[in-house]
Each structure stands twice: as C-alpha cells, then as structure tokens.
Amino acid sequence: MMKMKKSKILLHICCGPCALYPLKVLYKEGFEVTGYFFNPNIHPYQEFRRRIRALRQVAEIKNLPVIYDTEYGLRNFLRAITYREDKRCEICYLIRLEQTVKKALEEKAEAFTTTLLYSRYQAHSLIKDIAEDLAFRYKVPFLYKDFRIGWEEGQEEAKILDIYRQPYCGCIFSEEERYNKKLRRRLRRAKNESL
Numbered sequence: 042m043m044k045m046k047k048s049k050i051l052l053h054i055c056c057g058p059c060a061l062y063p064l065k066v067l068y069k070e071g072f073e074v075t076g077y078f079f080n081p082n083i084h085p086y087q088e089f090r091r092r093i094r095a096l097r098q099v100a101e102i103k104n105l106p107v108i109y110d111t112e113y114g115l116r117n118f119l120r121a122i123t124y125r126e127d128k129r130c131e132i133c134y135l136i137r138l139e140q141t142v143k144k145a146l147e148e149k150a151e152a153f154t155t156t157l158l159y160s161r162y163q164a165h166s167l168i169k170d171i172a173e174d175l176a177f178r179y180k181v182p183f184l185y186k187d188f189r190i191g192w193e194e195g196q197e198e199a200k201i202l203d204i205y206r207q208p209y210c211g212c213i214f215s216e217e218e219r220y221n222k223k224l225r226r227r228l229r230r231a232k233n234e235s236l
C-alpha cells in the first residue's frame with residue numbers, strides 16, 4: 042500500500058452519507074481534506090439538488106471545505122453513454138475520477154481519493170483500477186482505501202445526523218432498476234446465468 046506523508050488530499054464525494062466514514066478515516070490519519078462534488082450522473086434535477094443539499098449539511102457538521110460543481114450534467118452524461126449503456130458505470134467512474142484528478146492538480150492537492158470506494162453497491166475493483174490508471178497518467182497519487190468496512194458505521198451516523206439517504210445510485214437507468222420490479226428480476230436472472 043502507498044505510504045505518504047500527511048498531506049492535502051482531494052476527496053471526490055458522490056453524496057453526503059457516503060462521505061461520513063471516509064472522512065472519519067482520513068481525518069484520523071491526519072489528512073487535510075477538501076471535498077469535491079462532481080457528479081453529472083445524478084438525475085433528475087431535483088434529486089441532484091437534494092444530494093448537494095445533503096452534502097452541504099455534512100460539510101457544515103464536519104467543518105469540511107467542499108468545491109461544488111453545481112452544473113447539472115444530464116446532457117453530457119447521456120451523450121457519453123448512449124449506445125454504450127451496458128458499460129455506463131465504467132464510463133461514469135472514468136468521467137468523475139478524471140475530472141477529480143484534474144481538479145487535484147489545479148488545487149495542488151498531493152493526492153486524491155473517492156467516496157465511491159465506500160459503497161457496497163459499486164464495482165469496487167473497477168473504481169480502483171480506473172483511479173490507479175489516472176494517477177499514473179496524471180502523475181497525482183491515488184490513495185486507495187477499502188472504505189466498505191465502515192459501511193454500517195457510516196449509515197448509522199447518517200441516520201443519527203438525519204442526512205438524506207438516496208434510494209438509488211444516481212442516473213435515470215439506476216432509478217429505473219430500483220423501481221421497475223420486472224427489470225430488476227430480469228437483471229438478477231441474467232446475472233445468475235452469467236455466474
């Protein structure tokens with residue numbers, strides 16, 4: 042695992058509740074953390090606003106400086122994944138992490154990491170691979186942590202602090218998968234068959 046001195050780190054944040062546990066870990070290790078909200082994958086617009094509000098709440102409680110990209114990225118996101126919907130998560134991670142590494146350079150952060158590594162529902166190894174590749178290409182160290190070990194702790198804290206916890210990942214496709222029972226059954230079947 043990478044060893045680095047206590048330094049300024051840019052933490053890509055997908056949403057408020059997912060930031061709680063990673064923040065705890067990073068603060069404990071003495072990092073100077075700046076959050077970065079860049080998530081063009083969150084739809085529809087009201088949900089996008091709701092997640093920004095939840096993060097503002099967390100930032101205030103944790104005294105966390107956050108850079109917010111508040112531009113609603115629906116159109117660019119859809120253009121990037123159209124006809125490649127089956128690869129949409131990979132593209133989504135790449136878009137968000139590449140922008141994060143660029144921001145880390147701009148902000149002169151000594152490393153970057155992401156709250157995506159906290160979620161049990163994301164493709165953890167894929168996120169790690171993409172981030173490591175970006176770190177190599179842009180020459181900015183990536184701090185890998187398996188934040189999933191603090192899943193329950195983070196969720197519990199979000200409940201106590203009464204932070205909005207979203208019911209689906211972010212894009213309109215994940216919203217459909219969350220609420221369309223038939224589609225969920227079909228996806229589950231396809232997944233089982235591929236095992």
Ligand code: SF4
Nearest residue numbers: 130133210211212215
């Ligand atoms: S399901 Fe989540 S990770 Fe995958 S494309 Fe949609 S928002 Fe991005």
